[in-house]
Amino acid sequence: MAQPSTAHDAPTEAAVSLQGIAKQFGDLTAVKDLDIDIRGGEFFSMLGPSGSGKTTVLRMIAGFEEPTAGKILLHGKDVTRTAPFDREVNTVFQDYALFPHLTIAENVAYGLTVRKVDKATRVKLVSEALEQVQLGHVADRKPTQLSGGQRQRIALARALILRPKVLLLDEPLGALDKQLREQMQIELKQIQREVGITFIFVTHDQEEALTLSDRVAVFNNGKIEQVGSPREVYEFPQTEFVARFLGVTNILPAELSQRVLGNGEVHSLRPERVQLTDPTSPTDADTVALAGTVAETVYAGAHTRYLVDTVDGIRIIAEKQNSHTPRTEPGVNRGDTVSVRFRRDHATAVPGPVSVPA
Ligand code: ATP
DSSP, X not given: OOOOOOOTTSOOSSSEEEEEEEEEETTEEEEEEEEEEEOTTOEEEEEOOTTSSHHHHHHHHHTSSOOSEEEEEETTEEOTTOOGGGSSEEEEXXXXXOOTTSOHHHHHHHHHHHTTOOHHHHHHHHHHHHHHTTOXXXXXXXXXXXXXXXXXXXXXXXXXXXXXXXXXEESTTTTSOHHHHHHHHHHXXXXXXXXXXXXXXXXXXXXXXXXXXXXXXXXXXXXXXXEEOHHHHHHSOSSHHHHHHSSOOEEEOXXXXXXXXXXXXXXXEOGGGOEXXXXXXXXXXXXXXXXXXXXXXXXXXXXXXXXXXXXXXXXXXXXXXXXXXXXXXXXXXXXXXXEEEEEGGGSEEOOSOOOOOO
């Protein structure tokens, strides 16, 4: 759930404080009554499906959109009606937005030039910024002479050179292929640690949000369903939407939960928490055992997924790391009779109505 709001007029320690923020576009409510405090130096991700309102929130923090209701505080100062260039924030966009006719050094220096910083200081800061993203050697090139990953790093250097208190990043790695994206994720995190600036990062990629963030806010339909550390939102989802959006999960219906867990709420159970065993092997009071038949095995390199149809009429997905299975065969085969086992305390109640993205 969103954090409780502070008293609306009180100064706050938070780097960014959104207080009762809403945004209406005509009939459409893009963001609904949102309260959140983002801490100084935090890597904070806004994660959610397309259209859930993440970018609109980011644009309101930047000042490109005005909220229909509520207040935005930056380090305690009310900036709700402040122009974008008067806010101590900077934005990195997915499409880099580099000037094609300027060199890389000129692109990175752009914000300093606008602010009339003297030439000697500019040269020094540009050189430092380029070193920071390990691209000192491309200073004289034009943007078209760089790869996608390099352009993204330049966009980052250009934003960081102004030393904003808060850096807003809107799907900055979205245009990169998977391998480069993963490499850039590590670099981005390292740079953020080095500079200590608050990063607010928009993504629809759950793995990216988990990898990078100190905290993640999961958006659905203009609202935040849950805010927490990556481990909290993945291991302890508070709603079925969060459980499903953050990777693969099994949803145990209320009736089955009542019978096997003694709790009539719907539960989420991650596949890696499920073991498949021989039906005759002993079990204990902390473990739930369901009889079933393997319907499908899906080999995915590092792990294999097993889809098991239980006698209770529920299909359960179990995931097993392949570190201990023979390299040449799946270990468990389609059609095998198995026992699906999991610890009671590995199932998480996800109460409340199912919320569906707009
Ligand atoms: P995506 O990942 O696709 O960017 P998002 O979660 O960032 O999605 P938003 O871009 O914030 O979502 O959009 C939220 C809703 O507001 C969507 O239904 C979108 O169509 C609508 N919307 C956004 N900007 C405008 C606008 N300028 N005018 C009208 N509707 C808008």
